[in-house]
Amino acid sequence: MIRKEGKGVPIKSTLEIKTRTVYKPIDVQEVLPQLWVSQAPKIVRAYHKQGLFAVARVEDVALDIKRWGENHQADLKKLATLIKKIISVVKENGGKGVVKYHIDQGDKLAIWQSDGKKLLPDDLYSKLDSKKPKESELEPVM
Structure with a gap:
């Protein structure tokens, strides 16, 4: 017997969270292949200094993902x-x-x-x- 629970989440409501030390910035180009696979249209680049995170912001990268896919057919x-x-x-x-x-x-x-x-x-x-x-x-x- 299979029991369905929960509900689907629209892909536009998803995001990827990337964390790293403040001394090593995350280049979006570096993570675009992974973002293309997940198709998450937004990314949060969160940086920490000695384990304490600064305020992070959500960035829309949907167009970057689309271009990456087109350029790597x-x-x-x-x-x-x-x-x-x-x-x-x-x-x-x-x-x-x-x-x-x-x-x-x-x-x-x-x-x-x-x-x-x-x-x-x-x-x-x-x-x-x-x-x-x-x-x-x-x-x-x-």
């Missing part, structure tokens, strides 16, 4: 292709896997079979399985 398509390939390999090997990036071994990505327990509820796996990509959407991996 080729990279995002490669990422989508890689994610589809990882999903395919994991499904072909029992549906459980661990992905590890080896920068020290020649910049390699390894996928290991996992015997661990499922990380998501069964109903979510069935939703993911129903969204299989069309053959035309698949491209060769880099």
Whole structure:
């Protein structure tokens, strides 16, 4: 039995909070890739000095996120292709896997079979399985 609780939150009502020491400012360009993934249109850059935070303000970065996505379409398509390939390999090997990036071994990505327990509820796996990509959407991996 699945019990639904709470309510959805519109994406425009979400924000990302980034904290750092006052001596090391946070450049929005540095965090735009993460903001693009989360699609949170606002950011709070909160700075502290010896653990004491100054008053932070909310900044609207929706336009910056949109521009970043537009300027990185080729990279995002490669990422989508890689994610589809990882999903395919994991499904072909029992549906459980661990992905590890080896920068020290020649910049390699390894996928290991996992015997661990499922990380998501069964109903979510069935939703993911129903969204299989069309053959035309698949491209060769880099």
